Amino acid sequence: MVEITRKQREIQQRTQEILRVAKPILIAEGLQALTMDRVASHMQYAKGTIYNHFPNKEEIVLELAIEAMKLRHKLFDAGASGDRPARMRLMTIGVACEFYTQRCSEEFQVEQWMRNANIWDKSSSERQVIIRQCEAGCMQVVARLVRESLEQGDLPALDHLSPEEMVFGLWAITFGSQILTASSPSLEALGVFDPIRAIRIHCCRLLNGFGWQPILDEHQYLKLVENIAAEYFPRFEQIQREHR
Amino acid sequence: MVEITRKQREIQQRTQEILRVAKPILIAEGLQALTMDRVASHMQYAKGTIYNHFPNKEEIVLELAIEAMKLRHKLFDAGASGDRPARMRLMTIGVACEFYTQRCSEEFQVEQWMRNANIWDKSSSERQVIIRQCEAGCMQVVARLVRESLEQGDLPALDHLSPEEMVFGLWAITFGSQILTASSPSLEALGVFDPIRAIRIHCCRLLNGFGWQPILDEHQYLKLVENIAAEYFPRFEQIQREHR
DNA sequence: GTCAATTATTGACGGAGCGTCAAAAATTTC
DNA sequence: GAAATTTTTGACGCTCCGTCAATAATTGAC
Incomplete structure (x- = not known):
């Protein structure tokens, strides 16, 4: 029942990648350093893509x-x-x-x-x-x-x-x-x-x-x-x- | 030695007034509702005047x-x-x-x-x-x-x-x-x-x-x-x- | 293999708050 | 009452937020 296309798997992995990118920023520089723009550019994606995964940075936290x-x-x-x-x-x-x-x-x-x-x-x-x-x-x-x-x-x-x-x-x-x-x-x-x-x-x-x-x-x-x-x-x- | 002009007294009182204005905003609506613009307009002063008293809202808190x-x-x-x-x-x-x-x-x-x-x-x-x-x-x-x-x-x-x-x-x-x-x-x-x-x-x-x-x-x-x-x-x- | 439908990505944009600072106004000093 | 000093003002540049129309990529029907 649970068919997962390659694309869907990629998207799920990207959610994990976002978390992996966000965590050290939050730990080392605090909440105000953790911006969606920064996560996006760090991952070479547009900001909108990050917003597809999390509606705001608080949800990432x-x-x-x-x-x-x-x-x-x-x-x-x-x-x-x-x-x-x-x-x-x-x-x-x-x-x-x-x-x-x-x-x-x-x-x-x-x-x-x-x-x-x-x-x-x-x-x-x-x-x-x-x-x-x-x-x-x-x-x-x-x-x-x-x-x-x-x-x-x-x-x-x-x-x-x-x-x-x-x-x-x-x-x-x-x-x-x-x-x-x-x-x-x-x-x-x-x-x-x-x-x-x-x-x-x-x-x-x-x-x-x-x-x-x-x-x-x-x-x-x-x-x-x-x-x-x-x-x-x-x-x-x-x-x-x-x-x- | 400690001469205080009327003007200086007014300024000191205003510091208190800022605190009195800021407190209920912070209590009732939280930190993000407490903005310098809002405090200023609430008191009918320009924002710059508030900044003469406190360098940022965190100091007010x-x-x-x-x-x-x-x-x-x-x-x-x-x-x-x-x-x-x-x-x-x-x-x-x-x-x-x-x-x-x-x-x-x-x-x-x-x-x-x-x-x-x-x-x-x-x-x-x-x-x-x-x-x-x-x-x-x-x-x-x-x-x-x-x-x-x-x-x-x-x-x-x-x-x-x-x-x-x-x-x-x-x-x-x-x-x-x-x-x-x-x-x-x-x-x-x-x-x-x-x-x-x-x-x-x-x-x-x-x-x-x-x-x-x-x-x-x-x-x-x-x-x-x-x-x-x-x-x-x-x-x-x-x-x-x-x-x- | 093609093309239309669906899905995902992009980044420019409007809005909001921050903190600054040159200009204007008020006050003090002489 | 004029010059010097202090205070006030609010427009400005900046950054970040979250949106959304336009664009690109993917899928699936034929």
């Missing part, structure tokens, strides 16, 4: 963001798999977040652009929905761990909190710290010298505060995170490579 | 952000004062944050715009420095509470964390949740029904996880936050009114 969030989702899935206790798999997802921010910094940056109100508001609701679905997917991966722990008794019942609201706190602290780190070049001047370690410790204390077993003291916890990072970073790199 | 952050700083100061235990004054600052987000929503929005890379990168380093100072001021208000608690023994020593890094975690979770709430209209669809209460609980658990006295269970904590809110909201409203 959102398409890049969709790719980025799919990669994030894969990393989360990889972190949540395995048969260790749920709290440790949760820690692995934390490590996946660190990996994503550090080693997939382009994708991380693209996600920031996506949250930019200018961009979000100008792009189509179709792509917005896809983004929301990716977001929900990541949320579900973590919420499943919470549910599992509640069932198994590792995590005492949450009186006033849904499992998703439990995840929301972790999401907020992780996300918040990453935004602050990215947008406050002067964290050191504020007295924050190692934000990554700081957030690791806060997550440990937070989960301890919820009584999530196994309870770990700070020292054990930091050691364990290092081990998980050493073990999982190669797997994450593999996933990153495959995500072409 | 940053100036609004400076006003906003000064208000935030005042609220923090008010929350940190008094002679109750430090942990409770910290909770009061949390309530001040909630007040700011809910009741000073315009200022809160302006702060979001300020973090927009387009705006930040185009504005002068003078204003950027002032913003950083406000940020540092707020940080210091909270960090002082941490130091005080460490000295008094309410808070066990932090092995791997500076007091500012302790604050960083609270900042991250508060800030992160507010951004997520503001930029994810679909939190309910994700299973997050009451993000404000959720973050209150997370803060309680986090501080409990650090062993910060007095330890409170969730129920006591939520009750106490309500009481603090009822007591302090009127004071905060007073500060808001005075902050013209």
Whole structure:
């Protein structure tokens, strides 16, 4: 049923090519450097042709963001798999977040652009929905761990909190710290010298505060995170490579 | 020494008038609606006159952000004062944050715009420095509470964390949740029904996880936050009114 | 193999906002 | 009240956006 002519295939490939051209411009020079004229001339096409693929540059950014969030989702899935206790798999997802921010910094940056109100508001609701679905997917991966722990008794019942609201706190602290780190070049001047370690410790204390077993003291916890990072970073790199 | 002619006073007042005109445009219609032409025609001045006050519209936004952050700083100061235990004054600052987000929503929005890379990168380093100072001021208000608690023994020593890094975690979770709430209209669809209460609980658990006295269970904590809110909201409203 | 129909590409164009700057107007100084 | 200084003005050149009529390429029927 799905016949694809050579020409149609060429057009699909050009959509990919546009994304490949646009991404480094956005990453290196920001949104205002990313113009349709520039993408067109860079590819030796007329501007109108680019407009056949994307109705505006914001949609290009959102398409890049969709790719980025799919990669994030894969990393989360990889972190949540395995048969260790749920709290440790949760820690692995934390490590996946660190990996994503550090080693997939382009994708991380693209996600920031996506949250930019200018961009979000100008792009189509179709792509917005896809983004929301990716977001929900990541949320579900973590919420499943919470549910599992509640069932198994590792995590005492949450009186006033849904499992998703439990995840929301972790999401907020992780996300918040990453935004602050990215947008406050002067964290050191504020007295924050190692934000990554700081957030690791806060997550440990937070989960301890919820009584999530196994309870770990700070020292054990930091050691364990290092081990998980050493073990999982190669797997994450593999996933990153495959995500072409 | 500081002689001010009538004309100079008029010019200073006009700077204020520009801010008063620009703010509702930014709040109601966003950044791209805020144009120098529009501000000028709205005030019945030529565009060049506006450019005598601000070299670009981004600077207008940053100036609004400076006003906003000064208000935030005042609220923090008010929350940190008094002679109750430090942990409770910290909770009061949390309530001040909630007040700011809910009741000073315009200022809160302006702060979001300020973090927009387009705006930040185009504005002068003078204003950027002032913003950083406000940020540092707020940080210091909270960090002082941490130091005080460490000295008094309410808070066990932090092995791997500076007091500012302790604050960083609270900042991250508060800030992160507010951004997520503001930029994810679909939190309910994700299973997050009451993000404000959720973050209150997370803060309680986090501080409990650090062993910060007095330890409170969730129920006591939520009750106490309500009481603090009822007591302090009127004071905060007073500060808001005075902050013209 | 030809030609008409369909589809894709092109780039000039109108519109909008930015920031500038020489000329005009207002104000201050002497 | 005239010269010097300061302030205001708005037209201008620039860049980018998104459109669309004209042109070119492709397809498919015969």
